[in-house]
Amino acid sequence: MADVKKIATRESYGNALKELGAEHEDLIVFDADLAGATKTGIFKKAYPDRHFNCGIAEADMIVAAAGASTMGLVPFASSFAMFTAGRGYEQIRNSIGYPHLNVKIGATHGGISVGEDGASHQCCEDFALMRAIPGMVVMSPADDVEAKAMVRAAYEYVGPVYIRFGRAAVPVIHDETFKFQMGKGEVLKDGTDVAIIANGLMVAEALEAGKTLKELGISARIINMATIKPLDEELVLRAAADCGRIITCEEHSIIGGLGEAVCSLLSEKYPTPVRRIGVNDEFGHSGPAGALLKQFGLSAEHIVEVAKNFCGK
16 A cells, blocks of 8 residues: 555544634634644644643543533543543543533544554553443544544534544545445445454555455455444444454454444344454553554454454465
8 A cells, every 4th residue: 555645543633623613613622732743733723712731631621621512612622542531531421421511532642553652552442431431422533534524523413422543644545525424334345255344544454455355265345334332233234144254353452342342233133253353452562553553463464364264265
């Protein structure tokens, strides 16, 4: 994919906020002293009076955003995934989730691809934490186009939303005709032998794996499941019925994320063999993002090996 344009979805987040800010004066942004890294600084430059730096006090930021939402404003609260979902969990649960307030949480730097920042910053538990909060929408875009559309959809939705954005640049796989629907997955490539359901940066890896699998005689259906909660149950069940095998791929722990959501659904409604690709029950460590992703099996090559074994090839 060397010739494919690559953009980090955190950049998309900042650009989307700026675009929406021009259209909606009620949109405000909170940050926890990381506007440069989260890219909310793009919004701050355009609308300095609507950007609030809460300092390194993520819990306070969440509560401030909750309060602002009760005044008819639409706040986006932003920091690294580890600091929003992790450090701010209690406040998200009790001050946003419990009263079901209209706050959007933009969490950047999720997953192993944070790289050299190491285990303390590599949040691979955020999907699990946010999925457990009643009424919370949880999403992770695959590329720049989907990320910007997702931010717009989050603004238009009335209720709490958690979106994870990445640090690393990822291939742009959608064109500008793409229409995002919250709670709906999309089939990027049809197939009948195995369905590969992915989100975030793993979507591009799944597409790359699909090319190799085709050469090996394995027909893979590639599905982008950007909304983890609510899950597109109809699409998952159809894939299970058509393909008979499911592989889930996520830059998150295999505990509590996309893979577990898919398995829970299938175990109740359509028992189907599943293989989960993600971070196993372990912490990450420092290193170059690309090397870490390969080491932890978050790569097209690993998806191919799992699919080959799964399909008996």
